[in-house]
Amino acid sequence: MNTVWLVYLLCYLGIGVVVLIAHRAYRAWKPQGGSFPIFPGLQEKPPSWKARLFDAIVGPIVVLLIFVPLWPLLLSIEYGFPWHRFKFWRDKAKTDAAFTWPESEAGFEVTGADLLEKLSRADIEAAEMVDDPLHAVPDKPFGHLNGVWQAFVDGLAPESELWSFRGLWKTPYGDYQMQGYVARQGEKLGPHFLTSQRLRKEV
């Protein structure tokens, strides 16, 4: 290896060391968000001498040996460089699309037997106002779900009636009690708006 390349290599590794120190300092100054227990019942034991030795000596050496040669890659992962945008197998449209149940689970349909009561839109909106003493919800019908409700009613045919319903949805994961409002035209039931989906019996 000639001297020029050796200088480049040392510069690269030197930058890696500086970046590592800066990163550690940044993390010490601004720790990551809180940690959450998988099992809160497990009691933490005091670290063993092996763990303390690892934390004090072996760990930092391993980090140094791995981080310094690979610092651009590891830094990009740590700070969320959008590598996934370059993966050919990713379907961006899927991520950007609004959530929908997979086809196999989109099986709930309101039946005539589920219907409870015919209501006007004004009645429903008056009954579904959500209030909160801490003002942590919009002062609108269905609160944080108001946009979903608006989209639902905006898509209804003018002659649609609105009915409340309560039905059971059997899935491979359990039985859900579903509640909400459904559009009805004559004997035909149209789209529905869910207000509650409660697991009744887990499989």
Add this chain to the structure above:
Amino acid sequence: MTAQFFEALHYDGREMGMTTEPLGDYFALGGANPGLGLDWPADCTALWRGYIGTWEILRGRLYLIAINVLPGSRVAASLETVFPGYPDRVFAHWFTGTLRIPQGKVLKYVHMGHQSTFERDLLIDVERGVIRGERVRENEVPQDKG
């Protein structure tokens, strides 16, 4: 499927882990999901849903007070991005069900979802975001099916 991280719950002056995921109900009811839990492969196999919600029971109501994603997550989500205009606190009025808060030692570990059994479960009944009652269920070591 790996055992999943708990949600965090602040209740009665303590921070606890909770297996119930009320934000999943919000998405199921049509609430806009910025893409949480929809990525494949997932950022972490112990977090298929893609976030950890921090909840608080205050004055008899259930609130969502934070949404955390893993460092480097592909989906940048927070309380503000999921609930614009509500960066600090969101009343979980959409949730009706029972919050399960495992307590004590693990009696049986199951490497899937939230299926491990603990000594007891604190169960809190919620109706449209309002706490209706709570009870403690003492558990036994489950018998293997077979």
